Amino acid sequence: MSADLAQLVTSIAQRARAASLVLATTPPEQKNVALTRLAELIESSHETILAANVKDLAAAESNGLAKAQIERLTLNPARLAQLATSVREVVALPDPVGELLDETTRPNGLRIRRIRVPIGVIGIIYEARPNVTIDCAILCLKSGNAAILRGGKEIFHTNTAFAALITQALEHAGIPGDAVQLIPTTDRAALNTLLKLDQYVHCIIPRGGESLIRFVAENATVPVIKHYNGICFVYLDKAADAELAEKITVNAKASRVSVCNAAEQLLVHREAAEKLLPRVARALLAKNVQLRCDAASAAILEREKIALTPAVDADYRTEFLDYIIAIRVVDSLETAIATINRDSSAHSEAIVTADEKAARRFQAGVDSAAVFWNASTRFNDGFEFGFGAEIGISTDRLHARGPMGLRELCSYKFLVDGTGQVRG
Template sequence: MSVDLANLVTSIAQRARAASHVLATAPSEQKNAALAKLADLLPASADTIFAANQRDLDAAAANGLTPAQIDRLTLTPARLEQLAESVRQVAALPDPVGAALETRTRPNGLQIEKRRVPIGVIGIIYEARPNVTIDCAILCLKSGNASILRGGKEIFHTNTALAALVAEALAAADLPADAVQLIPTTDRAALNTLLKLDELIHCIIPRGGESLIRFVAQNSTIPVIKHYTGVCFVYLDEQADATIAESVTVNAKTQRPGVCNAAEQLLVHAAAAPKLLPRVATALIAAGVELRCDAASAAILTEAGIAHTPATADDLKAEFLGLIMGVQLVDSLESAIATINRDSSGHSESIVTTDAAAAARFQAAIDSAAVFWNASTRFNDGFEFGFGAEIGISTDRLHARGPMGLPELCSYKYVVTGTGQIRE
């Protein structure tokens, strides 16, 4: 690695740290002014953004990326408007900074307040999703954190165009330009330097495939908030409503199959499978899904004359990130729970049932970041949860779990007020 590249990355981190001190006490009105400006700039700059995005798409096609990967790269007018709307929603959310989480007065009169404060400097390492550039920038800004963004080479031109708009919005609100910085190179050596700057950067959040996240977690000296994979399950219970079972399963699998909260595995209660499975399988196949089935589910589909593929053991716990779904039968609710807790990645799971007691047991016993009842796993998303946007979905258990919005981007400190007390 060149000395110049190491110095560049270190300088970015140093400037981010200085900007974080300004942001920590920036008033809500000033931060919201920057967000309002950005929300206006996004649709106004559509031609520039789409031109940059097309450069990335042309390269993606030439490099043989899969349809799911290209979909992640693609910005459409609808997706650009959703980005602008997410900015507006974050601007409208309460500012988390300075909120009193807990207060108490000690017998000696000391007043102790536990107060929410920014984490400081957050590095976000991500691959081919342009919305991450905006989502992370706005959430960090609103929560008083400086951010360093390092996107993948597949989306470099789009990210550069979006980062320029963020810089323009910061300048319009008289906030430091270094509050949001994009690493201006895709050289892996720059990432290696970034991950060692623990005296300047307080948290790293990787977003992307398992190999990227494992690389970051294994090479960072900075705390990492992560999820490795999105092996998400839908379980059709013995008392599942057939119409809901069909719609939830198809949506969870096909609405956007290349993302981490898409369902990859389908469990069906054996007693309900003869009725439920042919209907749900037919709908999935009509949507282009290949079904990889265990022996018991394959027997039902064979009798019904429905196409399927025999599953390997790995297929029944895989993250496909495409139009493939593992299918297996279970003989009880408890068996479904045990299977999911063993084979899922702890991300998003759903039960379809009319039995409230079964749903309550499932939601209590499943050890995942989000557990749904009669709803698609695709709702495990910061925007859908009303957070305006998200900086990631954590499957960790310390500090944050699930979609990470503004409160999850804060730490806290104790503010103690006295009248001259001294310790005996």
């Protein structure tokens, strides 16, 4: 059984590799024909998709999944309409493939051009969000990559229905159906095989909880681009404007608590703490955010009779994904930077200050993917950054860091034109 699975997955990967070589030189118009057809098929296939989704929902209920999880699995006509719209948005984006990145002519006359090309075959390992199936398929296709999708068992029927539409759309455009394949089993043995197929698969992107990503990183020989979640900081500098401090902290923490770019940690400069903390704390409390305080911040808030919880050590390295924030008072900008570099997940951090010099030092010294000055960490996002689409937010430092759009799904190659040059 396990040998059969390994053979099945190897065959999927081999066919994906063959399709990727075709896709690499498929013209933009042809890829857009497939994408446009997919949008139409999503619109005309509500019944089929929702019927498949109902099967997954029934299984989810009988398996006792939590309400929030079931909510995440659930499709409805409005969500499907939105999905079709997002496919059309990708049609409208510029094709990244073939873009000239740099060009040089060497003293010996060799003309060297570096051009953007697809990576090749990308494996996406994800959990139970059905939109990921469509999002990843269309971004890989637009960027000329073959995709191998392996979703969670909770959305297996929905994914199978989507995969059938994708295949139809590809074939309608004359693109090999193998360009996007769903692994037709959620058996762990199939995943284990995929993670080792570095001969055919060039990149794995795991999307989901930390344990999934860690499992993939530990077991893959295929290069992995990790999308861990965020332990993001807001730092209120000595020179922070009180209104901005409140507005940015509340937005970073409470506008959406379940996402990776939400703030989990608040640092306040000692010289500004008396002035800023009570105001910011009251605003957070008004949004039902629990405040977990160190001794210094607790002392200030207690004097003002503001409700708080004493923090424990683990709070300072926790991604709460909840209406909770950990608060510390720091002695200096440098302490803030050092604290962030030690305790953050290097995802998104913000400084609130009117002092440009402090902001520049913070942006230089903080070693995170995105460092904000007087703006919310919540903006770390491919759409907000103007990429038009994103496959996720990389927490790696190699290849892509921060939001990954179409360009970040590409590699490059060198084209070298000569007139008979040989090396001495």
